[in-house]
Amino acid sequence: MISVDDFLNASILIVDDQEANVQLLEQMLRGDGYRCVTSTKDPHSVCALHRKNRYDLILLDLQMPGVDGFQVMEGLKANDADGYIPVIVITAQPGHKLRALQAGARDFISKPFDLVEVKTRIHNMLEVRLLYKKLEDYNKVLEQTVQERTAELRESEARYRSLTELASDWYWEQDEDGNFIKVSGPVLEMLGIRVGDLSGDPGGIQATGWNEKERETLKMKIAARQPFLDFTFSRVNPDGSQQKFRVSGEPMFNQSCRFIGYRGIGVELTA
Structure with a gap:
């Protein structure tokens, strides 16, 4: 919402080569409580002043010697990064109104002044401008x-990956058919895994020496799409030594909630 202070603190520039018009507009605006009202009778200075002060509203007379209001608006458009020209034109020529709007003016004030109309158009224009600025600030x-x-x-994510690497010997992923599609770490040395081999065999583990009861329990968990934490299984090597492993995993689902596989981590406990 726009507060009363937002309106009264809005910066306004009056551009008119006629001193009487400048004084009338300044007195009217200051009388309504506007605190930041400045003026210039030099149309050549408008672009530089706006670059410096970023006015919320410019009241611009169209008919001025040397540089008219249309040329001033062209300069403002060329120098305004956001493309928004906060201009109300002042004109006594009805035929100039449409041309001014097409040139980028937001509204117009007719001469001779109707003060009620002038105040209303200024208030409405400031409301739009201040809302526009609030939207810009919000977007930033x-x-x-x-x-x-x-x-x-x-x-x-980087911390998680680092902790995962520290807490585990390998990372693994399976597709929906149980094929290993990604492994990292010294898996081949410990388990003899081959990525993509041994479809449906959790871990892609060679059959010799593994505790079949433990492996079946793990298979059942995966078949039921259940997560598992610190599941322990073991094998006996040909030389009679025993290895123990601990594995954790979770099912993966896509945005349509379709099961697409498992991922997890593992660590050898033997050492």
Whole structure:
């Protein structure tokens, strides 16, 4: 919402080569409580003044010697990054009104002045301009927030990956058919896994020496799409030594809630 102070603190520039018109508009605006009203009788200075002060509203006379209001608006458009020209034109020529709007003016005030009309058009124009600025500010804050949250998420993901690497010997992923599609770590050395081999065999583990009861229990969990935490299984090597492993995993689903496989981590407990 726009407060009364927002309106009264809005910056307004009056551009008119006639001193009487400048004084009348200044007195009217200051009498209504507007605090930031300035004026110039030099149309050549308008673009530089606007670049410096970023006025919320410019009251621009169209008929001035040397540079008319249409030329001033062209200069404002060329120098305004956001393309929004906060201009109400002042004209005594009815035929100039449509041309002024087509040139980028937001509204017009007719001469001779009807003070009630002038006040109403200025108020309405300021309301639109101030709302536009609030939207710009909101979008900047939103963009900054998105950037900060994205950076936080990336940092969190990096920490998670680091902790996962520290806490496990390997990372694994299976597709919906149970084929291993991704593994990392010294899996081949410990388990003899071959990525994509041994469809439906959790871990892609060679059959020799594994505790079949433990493996069947793990298979049942995966078949039921259940997550599992610190599941322990073991095998006996040809030389009689025993190895123990602990594995954790969770099912993966796409945006349509269709099961697409499993992912998890594992660690050898023997050492």
